[in-house]
Amino acid sequence: MNEKKKKRIKELEEMIEIVLLSIPREIASQKYYQKALEKASSDTTIKFFKTFVEEEKKHEANLKKILKDLQTELKQLKKSK
């Protein structure tokens, strides 16, 4: 395995770890804001927390997509000679 490939594998593994550890945080934030949303009474607060929940959902979806892409690239790189 050449040095360039080794370096890329290491980079991908580090990126996967970062993204992987970030996903449950986004989900936890979503649930947290969702709880606040259920307890909110004023329209402004409801709107505020709704935006937060949606934002966290977007982050989760984007991170999952990135993770999938990184894992695919790593798999392909490890398979290639």
Add this chain to the structure above:
Amino acid sequence: MKKSDFQQFNGKDGKPAYIAYKGHIYNVSKSKHWKNGAHMNSHMAGEDLTDAFYDAPHGVEVLERLEKVGILEDETEYSPADERKEALRDLYRKFHPHPMLIHFPIGSLFLGAVLQFLCLITRNSSLENAAFYAFVFGTLFEFPAVISGIISWWLNYDLTLTSIFKNKLIFSIILLLISCFIVIIRFCIADISFQINIFSLIYNIAIFSSIIVLVILGYHSGKITWH
């Protein structure tokens, strides 16, 4: 419908236009927002738009007006098994058993090592007995702590083996072996702490090395929480 078949319904060349959301397929052929299989120049028919809905200016209620034409067969992301996993994940998030259980072995093993250290200085047998029982308690609680940790790893990270989890697994096994060794040896040789021989030396090294392993484990757990 298989994903490969579904992708053919792209709304072009007279073909119907289908989109998918969470495993369900919807027909958008008659929608004025989906001319020639394209929506707002950013989404195409024949695509799974589950993730795209999070960025959409409208909610999923727009799907209610569409005809549901089938299920995406190779859509595994929202299978009943995944839904069960999600329910378990919620339960775990509510009761967080791993962070709760992990403190029992940490506290007990650390206390055991401190008591053993005091026993070596004072030669007091009560301290030695207390150290032994702290190690028994700590060792017993290691098992639920490790099991809950593995379940947490499965629920939150799909058992993905990155360097942090690899290290956590290795050092958990080392800690289990060390603490079982300590308990078994002390159980078999009751006065081992008061002997002066190689077994006593190994026994004490094992006790104090368990603290080093605990610190390493704590460092990696901290990386998960505070990275």
